[in-house]
Amino acid sequence: MPSLEAVNLTKNYGKFVALSNLSLKIEGSKCVGFLGPNGAGKTTTLKLFTDMIRPSQGKALINGISVHENKRLALEHCGSLIESPEIYPSFTPKEALSMIAEIRGVPHDVREKRIEEAIAEVKMEDWKDKKVGKFSKGMKQRINIASSLLSEPDILLLDEPTTGLDPRGMSEVRDIVKSLKKRNRLIFMSSHLLPEVSDVCDEVAMIDHGKLLVYDTLSNVTTKFSGDGNSSIVEIGLARALDDSFPIGSISSITGVVSVDKMDSRNLRIKFSGGLEKQETLLSDLAAMKIGMISFRASGSALEDTYLNLIKDTL
Amino acid sequence: MTQQTQTSLEGNILPTSIAQVGIIARYEILNYFRSRRFFILLAITLLISGLLTFAIAYEGDSIAGSPPQALPFYATYWGFASNLIVVFCAVFFGGDAISGEFQNKTGYFLVGNPIRRSSIYVGKWIAALTASLIMMGVFTVICLGNGFYWIGTSIPTQFVEAISFTLIYLVAALGFTFFFSSLFKSSSFSILVTVVLLLFGFSLIDTVVTNLIHVEPWFTLSYGSGIISNVFTIPYPQHITTVSFGGGGRGPTLTEYIPTIPEGLIIMVIYFALTAILGLLLFERKEFN
Numbered sequence: 001m002p003s004l005e006a007v008n009l010t011k012n013y014g015k016f017v018a019l020s021n022l023s024l025k026i027e028g029s030k031c032v033g034f035l036g037p038n039g040a041g042k043t044t045t046l047k048l049f050t051d052m053i054r055p056s057q058g059k060a061l062i063n064g065i066s067v068h069e070n071k072r073l074a075l076e077h078c079g080s081l082i083e084s085p086e087i088y089p090s091f092t093p094k095e096a097l098s099m100i101a102e103i104r105g106v107p108h109d110v111r112e113k114r115i116e117e118a119i120a121e122v123k124m125e126d127w128k129d130k131k132v133g134k135f136s137k138g139m140k141q142r143i144n145i146a147s148s149l150l151s152e153p154d155i156l157l158l159d160e161p162t163t164g165l166d167p168r169g170m171s172e173v174r175d176i177v178k179s180l181k182k183r184n185r186l187i188f189m190s191s192h193l194l195p196e197v198s199d200v201c202d203e204v205a206m207i208d209h210g211k212l213l214v215y216d217t218l219s220n221v222t223t224k225f226s227g228d229g230n231s232s233i234v235e236i237g238l239a240r241a242l243d244d245s246f247p248i249g250s251i252s253s254i255t256g257v258v259s260v261d262k263m264d265s266r267n268l269r270i271k272f273s274g275g276l277e278k279q280e281t282l283l284s285d286l287a288a289m290k291i292g293m294i295s296f297r298a299s300g301s302a303l304e305d306t307y308l309n310l311i312k313d314t315l
Numbered sequence: 316m317t318q319q320t321q322t323s324l325e326g327n328i329l330p331t332s333i334a335q336v337g338i339i340a341r342y343e344i345l346n347y348f349r350s351r352r353f354f355i356l357l358a359i360t361l362l363i364s365g366l367l368t369f370a371i372a373y374e375g376d377s378i379a380g381s382p383p384q385a386l387p388f389y390a391t392y393w394g395f396a397s398n399l400i401v402v403f404c405a406v407f408f409g410g411d412a413i414s415g416e417f418q419n420k421t422g423y424f425l426v427g428n429p430i431r432r433s434s435i436y437v438g439k440w441i442a443a444l445t446a447s448l449i450m451m452g453v454f455t456v457i458c459l460g461n462g463f464y465w466i467g468t469s470i471p472t473q474f475v476e477a478i479s480f481t482l483i484y485l486v487a488a489l490g491f492t493f494f495f496s497s498l499f500k501s502s503s504f505s506i507l508v509t510v511v512l513l514l515f516g517f518s519l520i521d522t523v524v525t526n527l528i529h530v531e532p533w534f535t536l537s538y539g540s541g542i543i544s545n546v547f548t549i550p551y552p553q554h555i556t557t558v559s560f561g562g563g564g565r566g567p568t569l570t571e572y573i574p575t576i577p578e579g580l581i582i583m584v585i586y587f588a589l590t591a592i593l594g595l596l597l598f599e600r601k602e603f604n
Contacts, residue, residue, distance in 0.1 A: 013604075047602075047603065047604070050426070050427040051426065051427070051432075052423070052426055052427065052602065052603035052604075053602040053603065053604055054600070054602065071429065071430075071431065072329065072332070072429045072430065072431060073429070074429075075427070075428060075429040076327075076329050076429045078429075080427040081427075082423055082427055083420070083423055084420075084423075085420055085421065085422075085423030085424035085427075086419050086420040086421045086423070086424065087421065087424055088342075088346045088421060090345075090346055090349035090350060091342075091345075091346065095342070095345070096424070099338065099342045100424075100428060102330070102338045103330070103335055103338055103339075103425075103428050103429070103430050104327055104329065104428060104429065105327040105328040105329040105330050106327050107326060107327065107328065110326070144424070147424065151327050152327075157427075
């Protein structure tokens with residue numbers, strides 16, 4: 001089972017504490033969102049896991065192997081994308097990916113195929129033989145994402161992966177992350193985009209001023225920390241536009257439902273109490289009502305609410 | 316470096332660290348071949364070679380004697396320009412080899428992979444050496460072409476020695492520039508420091524230390540590299556020459572130090588070993604932040 005573990009991980013720059021005694025263990029196939037304001041220590045943590053910086057104290061372990069004691073072994077099954085790297089401008093995407101594939105030991109007989117697949121996954125087929133120097137920031141970021149996927153790693157460390165991408169590119173990256181979850185990967189992803197985290201992540205870790213504030217499932221975190229601390233919010237999508245015959249009153253009367261608000265003509269926000277168990281029964285109750293529900297998900301605004309409750313200020 | 320080969324769950328076989336050095340070197344060379352700086356330095360090398368060819372053609376008698384002699388010819392051709400080409404190669408290919416990885420953020424593309432930083436460093440160094448050897452090769456071929464045309468195919472052993480010493484100087488100069496490239500994160504600053512030191516700084520230190528402090532400048536690379544041109548002098552110049560001015564030997568004296576061949580070789584080898592180790596340690600410790 002893939003795992004990431006920070007053991008009392010600390011990073012100081014002189015007197016400035018960038019990361020303070022972070023202890024966190026993530027195991028299994030899932031996507032964990034890593035949230036926090038600017039300067040909170042997110043990128044510092046990811047850099048410690050990829051040997052870009054050295055810890056002042058503590059250890060960063062990947063699959064139980066210390067990154068700083070045995071980098072090659074620790075990072076063998078780990079792909080990463082940290083801070084939008086630049087690629088040699090004279091290289092084409094195929095050459096840049098070929099270099100990474102060779103370094104990572106992708107077998108020669110499948111190398112070409114893997115490179116083509118990675119390029120196709122980030123929709124850069126038409127640019128694969130063009131020089132990277134002419135690419136936009138978003139195009140380079142796509143190649144960087146392809147590079148992190150190339151060796152089909154068990155673990156992916158992504159530092160704001162949708163940075164620089166247009167809305168379509170962002171959506172495509174989210175789809176890639178979702179598809180990786182289905183392929184038994186562990187994804188640890190920092191982001192400022194809370195709807196993105198709500199959409200793709202199963203768990204969230206929040207950090208501020210170098211300290212871990214919370215690490216739990218998305219539902220538990222939003223239940224504990226959003227609004228009054230006892231309620232959660234789900235958003236449901238409808239196949240048809242709402243009209244006067246829509247049974248809002250019936251939904252409001254379901255046990256545990258606190259309020260039902262119309263977001264737009266096809267979406268409702270339902271606030272309820274009772275945690276995950278209630279969320280489960282709410283889903284089945286709504287499905288039984290046959291109201292044309294086509295989606296049901298924890299609200300991004302609930303996560304925002306949680307974020308704002310836990311993180312009081314930013315740098 | 317570890318020789319182990321590991322097979323991953325994905326069917327990947329992580330190459331040994333030595334194999335990864337080769338991979339980095341290969342792609343770095345590809346990058347050099349496509350870079351403007353490679354062709355600029357090639358043009359500079361051809362220009363220097365062309366000017367020397369022109370000078371030999373028009374001033375051949377005063378340079379190589381009449382009839383032309385092999386030793387003065389090669390002493391002039393090789394001794395005059397080989398040092399300069401070495402310095403250009405070291406600065407062009409080594410000056411920002413490491414600092415550029417930080418400044419341009421290209422290092423982020425490599426360092427997060429299962430590869431030791433030492434493999435990256437050594438791979439880049441080998442690539443810089445290969446690109447430099449191509450330049451030296453071009454210069455050597457043109458030099459030999461001139462020599463064969465004017466003198467014939469006899470090559471003095473001193474010329475072969477000078478080529479060997481030049482290659483050792485190249486290795487040392489690349490170690491030196493890689494060290495400064497690891498020391499700074501700014502490409503332009505690391506290039507500037509190495510240019511100033513290799514082109515003027517060391518020569519100035521040699522002059523000041525010799526004439527004012529009257530100490531042999533055994534600690535500068537330029538002093539050690541003096542054996543490249545000195546080897547053409549027969550007999551090899553004296554290690555220390557003191558000239559007195561007036562006063563029956565009691566007046567002011569001027570001392571000239573010439574490195575012996577073993578001394579010159581030791582200086583260059585130590586320069587390479589020290590700067591290579593220090594540069595590597597610096598790169599190992601340096602943080603991408």
